[in-house]
Amino acid sequence: MAWTRDQMAARAAMELHDGFYVNLGIGIPTLVSNYIPEGMSVQLQSENGMLGMGPFPYEGEEDADLINAGKQTVTELPTTSFFSSADSFAMIRGGHINLSILGAMQIAENGDLANWMIPGKMVKGMGGAMDLVAGVKRVVVVMEHTAKGKPKLLKKCTLPLTGAQVVDLVITDLGVFEIDKAGSGGMTLVELAEGATLDQIAENTEATYSVAPGL
Amino acid sequence: MTNKVYPDASTALDGLLSDSMTLMSGGFGLCGIPEALIAAVASSGVKDLTVISNNAGVDGIGLGVMLETRQIGKMVSSYVGENKLFAKQFLDGDIAVEFTPQGTLAERIRAGGAGIPAFFTKTGVGTTVAEGKEVREFDGAQYVMERGLFADVAIVHAWKGDTEGNLIYRKTARNFNPMMATAARITVAEVEELVEPGELDPDQIMTPGIFVDRIIHYPDASKHIEQRTTRAREA
Secondary structure (H helix, E strand, O other): OOOOHHHHHHHHOOOOOOOOOEEEOHHHHHHHHHHHOOOOEEEEOOOOOOEEEEOOOOOOOOOOOEEOOOOEEEOOEEEEEEHHHHHHHHHHOOOOOOEEEEEOOOOEEEOOOOOOOOOOOOOOOOOHHHHHHHHEEEEEEEOOOOOOOOEEOOOOOOOOOOOOOOOEEOOOOOOOEEEEEOOEEEEEEEEEEEOOHHHHHHHOOOOOOOEEEOO | OHHHHHHHOOHHHHOOOOOOEEEEOOEOEEOOOOHHHHHHHHHHOOOOOEEEOOOOOOEEEEHHHHHHHHHEEEEEEEEOOOOOHHHHHHOOOOOEEEEHHHHHHHHHHHHOOOOOEEEEEEEOEEEEEEEHHHHHEEOEEEEEEEEEEOOOEEEEEEEEEEEEOEEEHHHOOOOHHHHHHHOEEEEEEEEEEEEOOOOOOOOHOOOOOOOOOEEEEEOOOOOOOOOOOEEEEOO
């Protein structure tokens, strides 16, 4: 047993706070927008140049000039603003975005993150990922615990890095890990997913981690 | 009196294009791309271009047109993943890519246009992006030096423009266009609506006309959608 994609997204939504400006990556992170608690004001930033991103448009109301960073058609909200890519990354690099939730291929126990290229395969590019992990105050990764049965939480990333010592929290289908990216506290397992066991996590994790009291 | 208005894209680019030149092209994905000007560069036949653009279009659309004609020698981009022909030319070694993080790319262009030759950013520290570049500590954190970018010609797309070259962009079609307009020896803009001076509210102008050398009226932009996503209407 483990969390589904939607349960992982719902857990990630617990990291949101009222008044937050948040950037959501492609994949499971996008689902987090479905779990913003009622009455909480959260503005979603899209790095191509939009703050206050609304839901997908109704069929027939798509606007080619109104897309998100995944190039999907979206809509405006009453709070929406548009701006250039330079202003967008001033928000990101300048530390004005409270939270970035994104996916990853590998995470190391010191908070290193790899999610942009696999040597030997066609490289698509990093897009805005390197800017987001370097500039946003708090970086939360949502990902499957393993890829084809192999651990993704490692002692050291084997893939080229997107950012060094940048990850604060990792949510997988098996549990939640905190990382002391700035200090020497390492990685700590702080929550177990519904039905997951400590043994199951130990078997599927290469990184060294401590287990929070009470688990 | 200087006349910035040209009748069409080919005429507007007349005398500006040459082999091995550096070209900036606005847009994010297919949103806000200078479609008519890209087509005119393609039909001009110039080769071995260095193209600075966030993306490389998709097959047959946007900069994808210039891949078909093999006019691009090098791209400076943050993401080129939507283009099969690009992948083939890249893997065959026919085209070089300088991958630049999206925010670093935006700032390199902004800096280039503002006369700033280099700046330091946190983005890419500890990654392959920082290899071969100066890394310096400021206030206890590491930053990598990135260079400003300046092109021979920039081509941009705007929603409205006047004959003085003042521009207004629409929604997320703004993206890289305003910075690119500032960062080239000559900037050529295509606009969906072209009006007389005085018809745009000066408070709303996003790119002042000083940055725009030539302008064309292009009312019929195709505006392709890469990912058409919709939701169901409530019953």
